Amino acid sequence: MDYLHCDNNRACLVWDIQRFRVGSYAYPGGKRSIFTIIRNYMTQFKEFVLANFKTIVAILSFAVTMYIQHVNNTAQVAELKLKCSTLELKIEDQYERIDAIKLDKAVFEATMTQFTSIQTDLREMRSDIKELLKNKR
Secondary structure, three states: OOOOHHOHHHHHHHHHHHHHHHOOOOEEEEEOOOHHHHHHHHHHHHHHHHOOHHHHHHHHHHHHHHHHHHHHHHHHHHHHHHHHHHHHHHHHHHHHHHHHHHHHHHHHHHHHHHHHHHHHHHHHHHHHHHHHHHEEE
């Protein structure tokens, strides 16, 4: 890879650092230190940031917004789970109350049936007593 024909800045930096470590690196103007190489890339990075500042800010604000929405949604999901469990407990309690009401209704119906049969028996006994009293006179 040649310094003058480098298309990928990151790959160029890695290539420059590796060649510098080996000790056989010479730029067209002579040998350079690792600090000079890094300074050149930092200058290129600075120019990139300045040229694309609006885009970088838009992307970063979008990422921060997505993170904030994720945190809020996670909190809302936890809150909804809590509400759901509370509602499930209330529903279970309502079913127990309904079962108690059904039991009370069954007991009431059985009692009313018994009252009806007792009432019928009392009427029969009353009519029998009336008959007996009429026959004794």
